[in-house]
Amino acid sequence: QVQLVQSGAEVKKPGSSVKVSCKASGGTFSSYTISWVRQAPGQGLEWMGRIIPILGIANYAQKFQGRVTITADKSTSTAYMELSSLRSEDTAVYYCAREGIRKNFDYWGQGTLVTVSS
Amino acid sequence: EIVLTQSPGTLSLSPGERATLSCRASQSVSSSYLAWYQQKPGQAPRLLIYGASSRATGIPDRFSGSGSGTDFTLTISRLEPEDFAVYYCQQYGSSWWTFGQGTKVEIK
Numbered sequence: 001q002v003q004l005v006q007s008g009a010e011v012k013k014p015g016s017s018v019k020v021s022c023k024a025s026g027g028t029f030s031s032y033t034i035s036w037v038r039q040a041p042g043q044g045l046e047w048m049g050r051i052i053p054i055l056g057i058a059n060y061a062q063k064f065q066g067r068v069t070i071t072a073d074k075s076t077s078t079a080y081m082e083l084s085s086l087r088s089e090d091t092a093v094y095y096c097a098r099e100g101i102r103k104n105f106d107y108w109g110q111g112t113l114v115t116v117s118s
Numbered sequence: 119e120i121v122l123t124q125s126p127g128t129l130s131l132s133p134g135e136r137a138t139l140s141c142r143a144s145q146s147v148s149s150s151y152l153a154w155y156q157q158k159p160g161q162a163p164r165l166l167i168y169g170a171s172s173r174a175t176g177i178p179d180r181f182s183g184s185g186s187g188t189d190f191t192l193t194i195s196r197l198e199p200e201d202f203a204v205y206y207c208q209q210y211g212s213s214w215w216t217f218g219q220g221t222k223v224e225i226k
Contacts, residue, residue, distance in 0.1 A: 035215070037217075044206065044217055044218070044219045044220045045155075045163065045206055045208075045217040045220075046217070047214060047215040047216065047217070059213055059214070061214055062119075062214075095162055095163075097162075100165070100168060101168075102150055102151060102153070102168045102169045102172075103150075103151045103153075103210035103215070104151075104153035104165055104168040104174075104208065104210075105153075105155075105163070105165060105208075106165050106168075106174065108162035108163060108164075109162065110162060111162055
């Protein structure tokens with residue numbers, strides 16, 4: 001059974017950066033693709049980007065290009081999402097999710113609340 | 119970018135009733151890459167349907183998906199108390215994913 005466990009809540013100042021981790025267990029991490037999806041308060045789901053750990057290749061939604069960096073450490077089965085130049089609109093719950101066989105997301109982390117406030 | 123529009127925004131129904139949720143795409147979507155999720159307050163989304171009509175592991179058969187091209191439907195045949203939640207459709211294409219804005223199924 002795959003499990004994704006994310007790091008804890010963060011409070012950040014505008015203009016700073018945040019780095020959220022997602023540790024995987026079960027299955028073979030290198031064979032996963034991990035995406036990051038965020039959800040602003042009371043809003044819907046928004047895909048940010050993904051990484052293929054075995055290749056070390058990431059791609060990002062156009063909206064976040066230049067501000068988000070997704071990486072993976074195969075030795076610890078952990079994926080990371082770093083978002084820079086934070087603004088209040090980035091206040092959201094950030095989820096990691098594993099990509100399933102039909103480009104869906106079959107396992108999700110518990111979510112990490114990032115609050116951006118001065 | 120493909121935009122997914124879900125309707126209605128809110129569906130008010132009673133337990134035991136049938137729920138029909140719509141997801142319309144701005145251009146044709148591969149049925150292989152159309153999925154539905156359920157989300158309850160304070161929880162991560164849960165995969166219900168993938169490939170437009172295949173139920174994910176452990177999903178009861180009262181949930182069914184159908185459709186092709188630009189029009190997709192999630193049907194809950196008889197609402198159970200635990201089914202009142204927000205439902206999202208999602209598609210994959212051109213190396214990225216988009217979600218619909220969600221349909222809330224609430225108790226009438």
